[in-house]
Amino acid sequence: MATGSPRPGPRGEAGLIAVDALGPGGPYHSRTRLTITDLGGTAVAELSLVPSLYVHRAIGALRAAEPLPAAERLAALARAGEMFATEPVGGLAVDDYERAVCRISGMPISVVRHATRTTRRALVDAGRDARQALPTGSVADWHDPATVGGRAVWTRRGEVFGVHAAGNHPGVHALWPQALALGYRVAVRPSRREPLTPFRLVSALRAAGFADDQVVLLPTDHTVADEIIKAADLSLVYGGDDVVRKYGDDPTVLVQGPGRSKILLAGEDWHHHLDTLVDSIGDEGGTACVNATAVLTDTDPTGLADVLAERLGAIPSLPPEDDRAVLPCQPSDQAARLERYLLDHAAGTTPHLGGDGITDPVPGGGAALRPAVFEVDRPDATQTGIELGFPCVWVAPWSPADGTGPLRDSLVLTALTHDEALVDRLVDDPTIRNVYVGDHPTYWMRSDTPHDGYLGEFLMRTKTVLRG
Template sequence: MAAAGTPAPVHLDALGPRGPYRTRVPAAVRDVTGAEVARLSLVPPVYVTRALSALRTAGPVPASRIDVLLEAAAEEFATGTVGGLDVRTYEDLVSRTSGTPLPVVRAATRGTARFVALARSSAEQGRPRGTLPGPGRTGGGHAVWARRGDVFAVNASGNHPGVHRLWLEALALGYRVAVRPSRREPFTPHRLVAALHHAGVRQDQLVLLPTDHRAADTLIRGADRAVVYGGDDVVTRYAGDPRVLPQGPGRSKILVTADTDWRRHLDTIVASVADEGGTACVNATAVLVEGDPAPLAEALAARLSPLPGLPPQDERAVLPVCGLERARALDSHLRFVAAGTRSWLGGDGIVEDLGDGSAVLCPAVHQVDRAGAEQLRTELPFPCVWVAPWNRTDGTAPLRDTLVLTALTRDRTLLDTLLAEPTVANVYVGDHPTYWMAPGVPHDSYLSDFLMRGKAVVGTL
């Protein structure tokens, strides 16, 4: 029972093919202070199996209705009362449980709604020019764009509400979708799935399946295609499975060459590190400088050090918050990894105890002595950046395995080399922060590259 004056925990039911499902012993969802704020119904493996069977039997959302349904769901998500929660209550709960600053959550609400409304047209951007969206009526040979399966599963993370923008494209492409929410922040997928149901997507076309890890394996094995979020261990685990698209650390970077004055771009560099609370895979975790990196590191630390440490639901919050024990563990890990580097910020600790069981994760800036330093592969869930020297003999090797690379350079030959590097997913040229995203522009290639294929059709249908 909730204490006097404390709101009762919100019930988040599973949203199955026959409607909401509430378990007798739901799991507690706690905020960063440890207080219980919600109760999440976890479904067992047998429920997952039956839900996947129902999805497989159901037909796709009709293509003729998908845009109208998505636009209605986007409006409902952004402004409506969904699952008993108005948008302000929803945003407050997301901020309190994930530790993401409230202004970031509010911006994510608007951004997610925009991606929802444009999911069909975004998915269409990935269609090969030589294919048709469906079967033609002529007898000559042509190509159609066809699904590689029927059921798509999402094993989501809870670090940022924006992770739920991607799977909408699968629904728009005709897949039936099963979403496993993060137990850390289940509010965004619950709200999004419920909004889509209310807009007219049938319950047997889209389900929300909160589970433990054992049932999550059942979900991934039972789907035709799946996207799984996690760390390097997740990437390694699923690297050999062509049905699974692992979404691991972004290790986004900024490269500044000698022909560019970094001082003119300092706002962009700071924002790339600290925007979104520094929690997203598109936040910059390394800055490589052709020449002496120390002046840039010093300026970056000077800009990041005044950021205030506040509870996540504060209107002025800009830094992430987590439980005090986890914050201390992250601080210890950072000190271990940063051994031997030059600390410009955070060397004395990154934990600001808020006195309520939670702590702010304060920024850190460390300078390493070479572009190939192992520290550049360390990505942490707060504004933590490694600044390194880079020269032409280093080449692209230190820039590999990068989700977004912002290149502050005027060297066209170098840009061509970066564009040709297979392990750099996106190259932003000039004054564009690493976190820039837009509907229709690929995030880590188009999702449709993974979901769809060109199929030859000859003859009259």
């Protein structure tokens, strides 16, 4: 494909990081570009936006391309993981990349660094992780001797996988590379909130052996975003309730919707679990879908809210690039909007922390989003479903008579209980996607366990191959 207009080096005009589209014909420096600013409003990067014609042609090129042989795919993924985490990519050293992500997204630098390591591991192990979804009756390749006489073979449901990436956390890009491991060609639309991570990742994948027609980066404005989903065979989309409504019924779209993770304390003394509670709320700056949004307890919710407020209130406000920073930051205007939204929606609840506001300006521009603890008076209060991108928790009373209703619609439910019949019902509930029984933080993850189902469940199907 065309290479767009003449393009500057990695540090383009005015020292901005040039985040080009990465198309099937190589980098594309478009004429329509979006300036990406940091917390203080200073321009940091310039994102090339591609039009819909470019999207359709790029995805056509992906569809026409043959995947690499499986062994080469996995080797390239592993190489890309090492490059992503240890080498300069696209002219940016790891430290520079991490610092830029931190300044653009407001994510604490320690969280960004941790995500770099997580992403490295996810790429190195992408093949193994993807295979966790392999159904027990099947083999991964029709050449397997088991197909002589007939056997299920695990095959792709399509050829091109589209990703509407999220920008809330650099770690979200650890998932979709599994599609490359499975032989899909992949088109990623970065979030304008943080396009550097997918740019770095796609650049590293290309440098590591994936040709330009195997994986592409297609930044678009929102009017063109849908074209990627329409043109791809299958897609992964991150978003809130609006995105769930829009794509929830589309069998070609896997929606990663709201997390609304929760913790239930039933017959347990919360004094023994405070570290787990606090970490579940505030780890990763409270920006992840696995952070606890609500805590329900059958014992003294007011006392619990007080203690949580005390513990979370002690976290200092620091600029995100400070090694000790824990809280996320946002540009001042966005932070003010979040604060107003929270306070508007908290009407009728009892504030224990953050009732007077949650924004705290930090040096260098922008504001830290300080923790918030609000107590609601019933387990089914609508507030328990309000998930915000910082440590914000709703504490609610719960009794066995309330049942599992208030616990539903959770990405993760940590159940501190010995009531096995209750755990039975939680595990059976289709709207609760992960159940952790006992003293485990909601953000617990291991790569061989599913996060919201295995990606392979969506990307693959079995078919019978009989030969010989």
